[in-house]
Amino acid sequence: MILAANGGALGGHLGGWRHRDAHSHVAMKLDTMITTARLAEEGGLDMMFLADGNSVRQMDKPTLFAATSPSDRPAVFEPVTLFAALAQHTKRIGFVATATTSFEEPYLIARKFASLDHISAGRAAWNLVTTQYVEDAKNFNRDEHMGHVGYDLCHERGPGTF
Amino acid sequence: MMHLATIPNMVGGHLGGWRHPDAFDDSVMNLEAVIEMARTAERGKFDAVFLADGNAVREMDRPELFAANFPSARPAMFEPTTLLSAIAMATTRIGLVATATSTFDEPWMVARRFSSMDHISKGRAGWNLVTASNADDALNFSRAAAVGREDRYARATEFYEVVTALWDSWAPDAFPQHKATGRYLDPARVAPIDHAGAYFQVKGPLSLPPTPQGRPVVFMAGQSPPGMELAARYADALFGAGSTKEDCIRAYADIKGRMAKHGRDPDTLKILPGISIFVGPTTAAAEQLYEELQSLISPALGVHYLAKQLTCDLSGCDVDGPVPADIPTEVVGGSSLRRYMLEMIRREDLTVRQAYERLLPSIGSPLFKGNAVEIADMMEEWWHDKAGDGFTVMAPVQPRGLRDVVDLVVPELQRRGLFRTEYNGSTLRSHLGLPTPPSRWAAG
Numbered sequence: 132m133i134l135a136a137n138g139g140a141l142g143g144h145l146g147g148w149r150h151r152d153a154h155s156h157v158a159m160k161l162d163t164m165i166t167t168a169r170l171a172e173e174g175g176l177d178m179m180f181l182a183d184g185n186s187v188r189q190m191d192k193p194t195l196f197a198a199t200s201p202s203d204r205p206a207v208f209e210p211v212t213l214f215a216a217l218a219q220h221t222k223r224i225g226f227v228a229t230a231t232t233s234f235e236e237p238y239l240i241a242r243k244f245a246s247l248d249h250i251s252a253g254r255a256a257w258n259l260v261t262t263q264y265v266e267d268a269k270n271f272n273r274d275e276h277m278g279h280v281g282y283d284l285c286h287e288r289g290p291g292t293f
Numbered sequence: 294m295m296h297l298a299t300i301p302n303m304v305g306g307h308l309g310g311w312r313h314p315d316a317f318d319d320s321v322m323n324l325e326a327v328i329e330m331a332r333t334a335e336r337g338k339f340d341a342v343f344l345a346d347g348n349a350v351r352e353m354d355r356p357e358l359f360a361a362n363f364p365s366a367r368p369a370m371f372e373p374t375t376l377l378s379a380i381a382m383a384t385t386r387i388g389l390v391a392t393a394t395s396t397f398d399e400p401w402m403v404a405r406r407f408s409s410m411d412h413i414s415k416g417r418a419g420w421n422l423v424t425a426s427n428a429d430d431a432l433n434f435s436r437a438a439a440v441g442r443e444d445r446y447a448r449a450t451e452f453y454e455v456v457t458a459l460w461d462s463w464a465p466d467a468f469p470q471h472k473a474t475g476r477y478l479d480p481a482r483v484a485p486i487d488h489a490g491a492y493f494q495v496k497g498p499l500s501l502p503p504t505p506q507g508r509p510v511v512f513m514a515g516q517s518p519p520g521m522e523l524a525a526r527y528a529d530a531l532f533g534a535g536s537t538k539e540d541c542i543r544a545y546a547d548i549k550g551r552m553a554k555h556g557r558d559p560d561t562l563k564i565l566p567g568i569s570i571f572v573g574p575t576t577a578a579a580e581q582l583y584e585e586l587q588s589l590i591s592p593a594l595g596v597h598y599l600a601k602q603l604t605c606d607l608s609g610c611d612v613d614g615p616v617p618a619d620i621p622t623e624v625v626g627g628s629s630l631r632r633y634m635l636e637m638i639r640r641e642d643l644t645v646r647q648a649y650e651r652l653l654p655s656i657g658s659p660l661f662k663g664n665a666v667e668i669a670d671m672m673e674e675w676w677h678d679k680a681g682d683g684f685t686v687m688a689p690v691q692p693r694g695l696r697d698v699v700d701l702v703v704p705e706l707q708r709r710g711l712f713r714t715e716y717n718g719s720t721l722r723s724h725l726g727l728p729t730p731p732s733r734w735a736a737g
Contacts, residue, residue, distance in 0.1 A: 219383065
């Protein structure tokens with residue numbers, strides 16, 4: 132069996148971060164991420180995975196925003212730099228970081244992930260996503276998301292970049 | 294107090310450096326080697342390590358130069374923010390400065406990577422903003438040619454403004470993470486940046502709170518007039534360059550003199566000109582290292598650089614034959630250095646090989662050669678005469694070169710009270726003595 136751990140610091144349940152057994156602070160706490168990676172490695176898991184996005188969501192709904200839902204992402208590490216750091220605290224576990232073909236350059240993605248693979252001595256993976264969220268598009272010179280154009284770009288950029 | 298940064302360049306700062314017996318045997322993608330150098334710099338209480346960068350493999354069209362490892366060819370490099378995030382785990386105090394280009398990257402991505410690196414390193418990240426003038430880089434980013442200078446600097450200015458606005462998206466107290474009430478964050482302590490300019494439209498906010506040092510320190514190079522202007526307006530630190538002390542003094546006065554009109558105190562920008570240090574326990578030992586390295590310059594590189602300096606074509610020449618007699622002494626735009634070199638070649642009847650071995654090491658960054666006292670004398674004099682607020686140190690052979698600087702030169706600087714004996718703070722901003730950055734969330 133192949134097992135991946137979702138490394139989201141807030142836990143996988145909507146009320147998870149409020150539980151007495153949850154980390155008392157998780158926003159930008161590197162130590163909590165190191166703990167997660169080491170636990171997953173101790174358990175022999177194949178990999179640690181982080182979902183990602185490039186915007187802060189739900190700001191227009193303050194009550195919801197204050198309570199934080201899992202994909203709001205108001206305070207998250209950039210995944211490739213984070214995994215480069217976590218690789219120094221682990222030896223075996225794989226690291227799967229997300230990067231979007233919709234807003235990032237193929238050369239920069241190829242470089243970051245190849246670099247992470249060298250730094251981790253062969254433990255890097257790229258979760259290729261196209262981005263459908265309007266909020267993300269608004270951080271990259273666009274008024275709304277790219278629709279099918281995103282998938283065309285995806286085909287062009289997907290194979291052969293490494 | 295003097296400030297010191299160093300470039301942990303694995304192949305050394307000298308053209309023949311990687312071939313020396315004391316150089317790393319394998320410097321290609323060698324993480325342990327980079328960590329060793331960062332730790333050596335930290336042991337020497339350096340302010341920062343700095344990674345130069347580019348986004349292309351260059352010189353492929355000239356196989357002999359390419360095979361001999363041309364210094365800026367960059368055929369095998371870590372991506373700098375991932376590398377420094379890893380190095381942050383192996384160090385505790387030293388600043389970590391990575392290069393990223395405003396010409397081909399996105400402000401959101403740069404703001405995010407460097408903020409992340411600052412959180413990971415607990416306040417030690419620096420961004421060296423470059424505009425990327427190289428045509429080879431442009432070819433990797435859907436462009437047919439290099440982007441023009443004016444366009445690059447207009448974009449860089451707006452890019453900087455977007456990145457720094459994104460870094461200031463949140464108030465430092467925006468995340469109460471209060472389990473009992475379920476209030477994870479305070480919606481009143483964040484705002485979008487709503488940027489709409491000539492180059493970028495970025496809504497924000499950034500998905501990271503302020504960093505441990507407020508925001509990452511911003512370095513620039515500031516060589517060209519628009520680069521100097523941008524640095525005077527916005528940079529926290531500058532990797533200066535000049536081939537002589539007089540050049541550096543002139544550039545220092547010029548850039549600091551431009552700051553008043555932007556309402557800035559000249560002391561809030563630290564200028565660190567690059568120097569190459571050849572040091573040994575004695576003057577003779579330093580001289581010997583220098584001689585050893587001269588003989589290790591590959592002819593392909595030596596001939597290329599000599600031709601470039603003399604603005605002539607040496608491609609058909611025998612490397613052990615004479616430098617052609619028909620090179621004109623005066624050319625349009627020729628430098629005094631060129632004239633001096635040609636005069637020496639003629640006077641001493643040098644072969645091509647003798648000419649590049651004799652002349653090349655003193656080209657580019659200034660050469661500081663001697664024992665520790667002699668090197669410290671030069672550094673003190675340059676610092677005292679306002680050629681810089683410190684230096685970006687390059688060492689010819691790694692890891693020996695940086696180790697020698699740390700073990701020989703740094704103690705002499707410390708003995709004179711010119712350099713720290715211990716870090717006083719834990720952030721790069723504190724090492725450089727920079728003020729707290731402005732913030733829209735600041736009280737009052």
